[in-house]
Amino acid sequence: MRRRVLGLATAVVTVVCAAGCGSSSDGASASSDSGSGGTTQVKVGIVPIVDVAPLYLGQEKGFFDSRGIELKMESAQGGAAIVPGVLSGQFQFGFSNPTSLMIAQTQGIALKSVINATTTTGNTTRDVTGVLVKKDSPIKSAKELAGHTVAVNTLKNIGDTVVREAVRKDGGDPAKVKFVEIPFDQMPAAIAGGRVDAAWMGEPAQTIAMSQGARSVTAPFAETDPKLTLATYFTSARLAQENPDLVKRFKEAVSESLAYASAHPDEARQAITTYTKIDAEVLKKLTLPLWPTETNLASIEKLASLGEEDGLFGDKKPDPAAIFG
Known part of the structure; x- marks a missing residue:
């Protein structure tokens, strides 16, 4: 178990070292305004599951464009792969479950959750x-x-x-x-x-x-937990400190996207077809998550406790409030 945790740590540290201080590829530099009318190109690392449908729907509705953000989504297998991408500047923001972020934190990596991404339906018979x-x-x-x-x-x-x-x-x-x-x-x-x-x-x-x-x-x-926060959109502590305006605009756009998807579930389902190949009959039967804008810190603290019991954090103890508070 310890070998696996240390393996993640090594991968993350390698990425940080590769990025380097002042590197032109770091997240803060990559997210600076482009030459086209002050529009900022923002890359977000995502997992291609239904949970991220609001991002694609918000892009379609112009919620990001209206805030000067040219949004690009890039797929990864999970949050553990997205975290190093955010640290290296490959992505300015990422979609990740809380456990991945807490593992990174216990390895000395400074990350900051920006806004909730998705929450369980609480249905123990058929959930997301x-x-x-x-x-x-x-x-x-x-x-x-x-x-x-x-x-x-x-x-x-x-x-x-x-x-x-x-x-x-x-x-x-x-x-x-x-x-x-x-x-x-x-x-x-x-x-x-x-x-x-x-x-x-x-x-x-x-x-x-x-x-x-x-x-x-x-x-x-x-x-x-029937109110478990499943994932949030996050960024590096460095980008949050050096470009708070971008973080603010991204958060506002995501918030509007989450609210719109919650109010228009049929459109959210249709948005899924833009990033997955899915049969029309399957599309109609999909279980959608909930998309509140606020994270449930108590549920994340429960994940932290379970992760400690499973030995996910090595000898360190995560501090959920520092990331999600």
């Missing part, structure tokens, strides 16, 4: 993520995941933490769950082909897998 198994699988509940292999998109992160918590709450032994790393979009095939016994997947992978006969045995986000 679920642990799915084949239709004929003997696994019927969360506790029965013990002794089996479960796919997550990123190891030693929020996925295995909440799956363990769901197993624990159901009376199973979380230490007996074996996790393997598979990208979300490959999980339906991994279940169908017997590569894994179960997979914790987000949308649209969850609905795609269900359309192929898979069934859910637990919704671990909702089981962990």
Whole structure:
């Protein structure tokens, strides 16, 4: 377990050293005004799941353009990959779950959450993520995941933490769950082909897998906390300090995008087709998350406690308020 955590630390430190002090590729420099009418090009590292639909919808509606931001989205497998991208200046902002940000913090990396990105629906039957198994699988509940292999998109992160918590709450032994790393979009095939016994997947992978006969045995986000903050948009502490105006404009644009997506769920669904290949029937059945603008600090503190129990932070203790407060 310690090797994996230190591996992330090494990767992050390498990126920071590569960026260097005063490097022309750092986030603060990259986000300066371009020559076209004062418009700022902003790159955001995202995970191509339904949670980020408001960004694409806000871009379409002109919420970023109206604030002088030319928005560019670039995909990554998870928050653990996006954090180094923000630190190196590849992205000015990133989408990440709280656990990835707290792991980075305990390795001495200064990050600042800008605004909430997505929150669980609180529905323990059908949430925005679920642990799915084949239709004929003997696994019927969360506790029965013990002794089996479960796919997550990123190891030693929020996925295995909440799956363990769901197993624990159901009376199973979380230490007996074996996790393997598979990208979300490959999980339906991994279940169908017997590569894994179960997979914790987000949308649209969850609905795609269900359309192929898979069934859910637990919704671990909702089981962990019915008001759990799942992800936020964040930046480096340096950019937040050196370019507060950009951070303010980005936050305002995202806030308007979240509110619009919440009020227009059909348009949010349609926005998903701009960054994923998805069947029309699957699109209609997708479970959308909630998109409030405020983070739930208490729920993040719970994630911190669970992460400590799982050994995600090594010998350090995260300070959620310093990132999300």
